[in-house]
Amino acid sequence: MSSSEKTEGIVIRQTDFSETSRVVTFFTHDFGKITVLAKGAKRLKGSFEAAIDLLTRCQIVFLHKSTSSLDILTEAKLVSRFQSQSRDVNVNYAGLYVAELLQSCSEEFDPYPHWYEAAVHTLEHLQAGEDYRICVLRFELQTLQTLGLLPEFEQCQCGRPVLDDRERWSLWIQQGVLLCSQCRQPEHSSRPLSGELLTMLRALAHTPVEQVFTGEITSAQFKTFRHLLTALISQILDRRPTMLGYLQF
Numbered sequence: 742m743s744s745s746e747k748t749e750g751i752v753i754r755q756t757d758f759s760e761t762s763r764v765v766t767f768f769t770h771d772f773g774k775i776t777v778l779a780k781g782a783k784r785l786k787g788s789f790e791a792a793i794d795l796l797t798r799c800q801i802v803f804l805h806k807s808t809s810s811l812d813i814l815t816e817a818k819l820v821s822r823f824q825s826q827s828r829d830v831n832v833n834y835a836g837l838y839v840a841e842l843l844q845s846c847s848e849e850f851d852p853y854p855h856w857y858e859a860a861v862h863t864l865e866h867l868q869a870g871e872d873y874r875i876c877v878l879r880f881e882l883q884t885l886q887t888l889g890l891l892p893e894f895e896q897c898q899c900g901r902p903v904l905d906d907r908e909r910w911s912l913w914i915q916q917g918v919l920l921c922s923q924c925r926q927p928e929h930s931s932r933p934l935s936g937e938l939l940t941m942l943r944a945l946a947h948t949p950v951e952q953v954f955t956g957e958i959t960s961a962q963f964k965t966f967r968h969l970l971t972a973l974i975s976q977i978l979d980r981r982p983t984m985l986g987y988l989q990f
């Protein structure tokens with residue numbers, strides 16, 4: 742038994758399966774992550790118009806098997822390719838990091854349409870030449886939000902609200918909770934965060950995905966954000982993401 746399903750997806754991984762075929766993983770709008778066999782995908786002028794390169798966005802049709810055998814890709818029509826205008830390799834690495842997060846933080850057939858939209862817009866912003874460091878931060882925050890792991894940047898667990906004053910806050914990475922200076926214990930300590938930084942994190946996390954982030958971020962602030970997000974993402978994956986080893990911030 743199998744059913745024919747239609748959706749849109751981004752290619753997040755592919756591996757050779759045989760002389761002529763590939764196994765392709767898509768992150769799709771309607772089904773989340775799916776892995777399909779693309780027969781003949783390696784043949785020149787194969788059935789898929791060479792549409793299935795990494796980070797390519799496609800309209801696809803696939804046969805979903807009720808048994809444990811691999812689903813079969815039957816159609817793939819190009820929607821858009823990820824082609825950076827910039828010569829900066831970091832833009833490509835940032836795109837690959839989006840793919841890595843989608844791959845590593847998701848389960849098969851567990852759909853998150855909003856996360857899919859976030860990925861599509863992140864790739865578009867990267868292609869349009871937006872600051873890749875901001876694109877990466879925003880997608881990391883959107884990933885945490887999707888997984889229900891985005892810390893509240895609004896108040897301490899004791900209820901004390903974040904104000905733009907001199908209070909030094911810190912994030913307890915293992916628990917993903919914000920702590921005020923009174924609740925903080927040395928073993929919880931991340932780098933100190935000011936109210937201003939926390940306001941900026943909220944703005945980065947909640948700017949609608951299709952919009953460009955217009956705030957100004959200094960290099961010192963970037964450093965703090967990078968440190969924080971690397972720790973939070975590594976905590977989920979139980980390892981440091983591979984692409985963060987390539988990206989230069």
Ligand SMILES: [Zn+2]
Nearest residue numbers: 897899921924
């Ligand atoms: Zn507190």
